[in-house]
Amino acid sequence: xxxxxxxxLVLHQELRYxxxxxxxxxxxxxxxREYTFNLPTDLPGTPHAVAAWTFVNSVGARxxxxxxxxxxxxxxxxALTGKAVTIVNYGSNTVLIPEFLxxxxxxxxxxxxxxxxxxx
Numbered sequence: 001x002x003x004x005x006x007x008x009l010v011l012h013q014e015l016r017y018x019x020x021x022x023x024x025x026x027x028x029x030x031x032x033r034e035y036t037f038n039l040p041t042d043l044p045g046t047p048h049a050v051a052a053w054t055f056v057n058s059v060g061a062r063x064x065x066x067x068x069x070x071x072x073x074x075x076x077x078x079a080l081t082g083k084a085v086t087i088v089n090y091g092s093n094t095v096l097i098p099e100f101l102x103x104x105x106x107x108x109x110x111x112x113x114x115x116x117x118x119x120x
Contacts (some may be wrong), residue, residue, distance in 0.1 A: 002120040010082065011082070012037040019031075043080055046071065046073050053066070062089045064087060080119065084118040086110055
């Protein structure tokens with residue numbers, strides 16, 4: 001999130017197996033502990049922004065989580081438009097995705113069909 005912004009812009013999205021190398025019921029191992037991805041070259045520079053990793057857990061009480069950190073983005077000022085963060089399982093005003101029960105496609109459509117764009 002950038003200063004004076006009211007929402008987050010998606011820079012990278014991981015769906016389904018977050019910490020697994022593939023489907024757990026098909027031999028996927030719980031060994032993924034880091035991700036590498038490229039930031040857009042036109043990401044606007046700012047001395048103060050908030051980076052967030054958001055997720056919904058797949059087992060147990062279905063909850064929306066957000067882990068955040070203050071960052072600086074080095075580069076020229078500007079604007080970038082992209083997909084807004086999809087927020088689910090966060091109160092009565094958001095979509096409720098049920099427990100996966102082994103089906104990692106449960107609720108994926110809410111993430112893949114969200115075409116709301118924001119500009120930061």
